Amino acid sequence: MDEILVLAEHRRGQLRDITFEMMNFAKALASGNQMEVTVLLLGHGIDEMAGHLENSCDNLLMMDSPELADYTPDPYLLALEKTINERRSFLTVMGHTAAGMDLAPALAARLSIPLMSDCLDATLNNGILEVERQIYGGKINAKLGMKPFAQYFVTQRTGCFPTSLVHDKSAGKFPLKPPAWQEFRRNFVEYVEAELSGVDITAADILVSVGRGIGKPESIAMVQEFADAIGAPLSCSRPVADKGWLPKDRQVGTSGKTVRPKVYIALGISGAFQHQAGMKNAETIIAVNKDARAPIFNVAQYGIVGDLFQVVPILKEKFSK
Amino acid sequence: MNIVVCVKQIPEVAEAELEINKQGSGIDTEDLVMGINEWDNYAVEEAVLVKERHGGSVTVVTLGDADSEDVLRRALAMGADEAVLIQEEGFEGSDAFGIARGLYRAVKNLPHDLILMGVQASDDGWAQVGLILAEWLDLPFASLAVDVQINGDLVSVHRELESNTQEKVELSLPALITVQTGINDPRYVSIMGIRKVRNIQVRETDYEELGLSEDEIGLGGSSVASRTLSLPSGGEGAEILTGTLNDICEKTAQIIRDRGGVS
Numbered sequence: 001m002d003e004i005l006v007l008a009e010h011r012r013g014q015l016r017d018i019t020f021e022m023m024n025f026a027k028a029l030a031s032g033n034q035m036e037v038t039v040l041l042l043g044h045g046i047d048e049m050a051g052h053l054e055n056s057c058d059n060l061l062m063m064d065s066p067e068l069a070d071y072t073p074d075p076y077l078l079a080l081e082k083t084i085n086e087r088r089s090f091l092t093v094m095g096h097t098a099a100g101m102d103l104a105p106a107l108a109a110r111l112s113i114p115l116m117s118d119c120l121d122a123t124l125n126n127g128i129l130e131v132e133r134q135i136y137g138g139k140i141n142a143k144l145g146m147k148p149f150a151q152y153f154v155t156q157r158t159g160c161f162p163t164s165l166v167h168d169k170s171a172g173k174f175p176l177k178p179p180a181w182q183e184f185r186r187n188f189v190e191y192v193e194a195e196l197s198g199v200d201i202t203a204a205d206i207l208v209s210v211g212r213g214i215g216k217p218e219s220i221a222m223v224q225e226f227a228d229a230i231g232a233p234l235s236c237s238r239p240v241a242d243k244g245w246l247p248k249d250r251q252v253g254t255s256g257k258t259v260r261p262k263v264y265i266a267l268g269i270s271g272a273f274q275h276q277a278g279m280k281n282a283e284t285i286i287a288v289n290k291d292a293r294a295p296i297f298n299v300a301q302y303g304i305v306g307d308l309f310q311v312v313p314i315l316k317e318k319f320s321k
Numbered sequence: 322m323n324i325v326v327c328v329k330q331i332p333e334v335a336e337a338e339l340e341i342n343k344q345g346s347g348i349d350t351e352d353l354v355m356g357i358n359e360w361d362n363y364a365v366e367e368a369v370l371v372k373e374r375h376g377g378s379v380t381v382v383t384l385g386d387a388d389s390e391d392v393l394r395r396a397l398a399m400g401a402d403e404a405v406l407i408q409e410e411g412f413e414g415s416d417a418f419g420i421a422r423g424l425y426r427a428v429k430n431l432p433h434d435l436i437l438m439g440v441q442a443s444d445d446g447w448a449q450v451g452l453i454l455a456e457w458l459d460l461p462f463a464s465l466a467v468d469v470q471i472n473g474d475l476v477s478v479h480r481e482l483e484s485n486t487q488e489k490v491e492l493s494l495p496a497l498i499t500v501q502t503g504i505n506d507p508r509y510v511s512i513m514g515i516r517k518v519r520n521i522q523v524r525e526t527d528y529e530e531l532g533l534s535e536d537e538i539g540l541g542g543s544s545v546a547s548r549t550l551s552l553p554s555g556g557e558g559a560e561i562l563t564g565t566l567n568d569i570c571e572k573t574a575q576i577i578r579d580r581g582g583v584s
Binding site for chain 2: 011070072073096097098099101102104105106108109110114115116117118133134135136137138139140141142143144145146147149185186187188189190191192193194205206212230231232238239241242243244248249251254255256257258262263265270283284285286287290291292293295297298300301302303304305306310311314315317318319
């Protein structure tokens, strides 16, 4: 039977949510197409993690080796190349994450298997893969029908499938022998935690968040006055942190912080997927943006289509004593 | 040190309202301003910084139409020394592998100790081309770099992970690194700066000269058979507040008070 091979992703001994999301994606795709779901767990000291996976897939492949403890491309590429070639997995799935983005393209090139990256969903049409992804920073959706291939490779965007697993299977567990390791040209040294600026935005009840629409760093002062009037700290989207206009630990999003304040006020933030991932679970989201079609309005409860430079000063006045 | 930077020219869409063209095959780019892919701009700056610290030369390469020469000129003004333009003809409709084939052929014969490019381009967002290139060139690589330090033959890279965490990795040169936005502070390019480098000749090449055939690139070489574009559906969407500016701010202030516990 054809199989969908899911590469489990873990860090510091913990399986990451994307692993469960991919398993749910694979399960849905497999059931409509008479395929099996096989999870590949590469790591070191992986028995506990295996326990979380073995009741939700058809096959669980386990390769345990010290070289695989933390993700690094050299051994992971060799391990995946061996596994995919031997099993002729029809579809390989990994997360479009910091690890998957590093691993997938080189693997696809090595195996000459076409790679569709950052996919929201995928279906099979007569054995041919069709994927859904976004282009132009999430402003346009694209459905891509692929050409027929013997094998496919997909990396999946986080947050598109449920993270809870149904324990309705009993996987055959297969320990895999690691391949002969060659000399590694890149080495993992250590994890590095980010510097702190003294304000923990994840603890705030209200956040006033600025995006690219703020235009220049001098304009932040005006927003700071409003934020002070309501007792909220400032946070931001990626472009503002990249430019150093606010400290990096104020950044909300996939590579920054995930926040769940009572109120999240997004000013001049378009709401690209990576930002939404960090704030969409705020209780109340109010967005101000000049573009009525900005993706932020899909996740906000309240929207103001307008110029933040006109809105913020008047809003501030409503709170002055 | 010989540094090669691959850059792309893209339509700037962050502040634009996009329309899908009549054929449904692409967006209307008529009213859009073209510019350098933001990630690649950071890569050019990083390359020039490396040159300033360690000596050497920077060659910037792009695959695009005649207008793409603008991004090469920008890079030269920032401090790159040489520029190569791979003409786009034949490559239209390529997937990431097709673009990588073009870059591979052009780059493999350039001396390279370090190859830099952005993690992804803001149009297709594949985030694949750089690492496919690394694999074909048989180079160690690191993606999502937010810090690069070179020590002799070793390069130490901080890679951006999720949730405000990074990892430090070490690789040996020659290597390929894809850079994340925010890795540095790209220098400003003035008209004067561009004029100063106007005498630098841009070397041009095309797919035939690179030895590529039509079934390796473009639509023929792509793994994709069809593409249908649409505007993302709004979902439930926000309640858009209406009225005068004062009304809107009054309503908003009330929401903030009720939901945020502000007096």
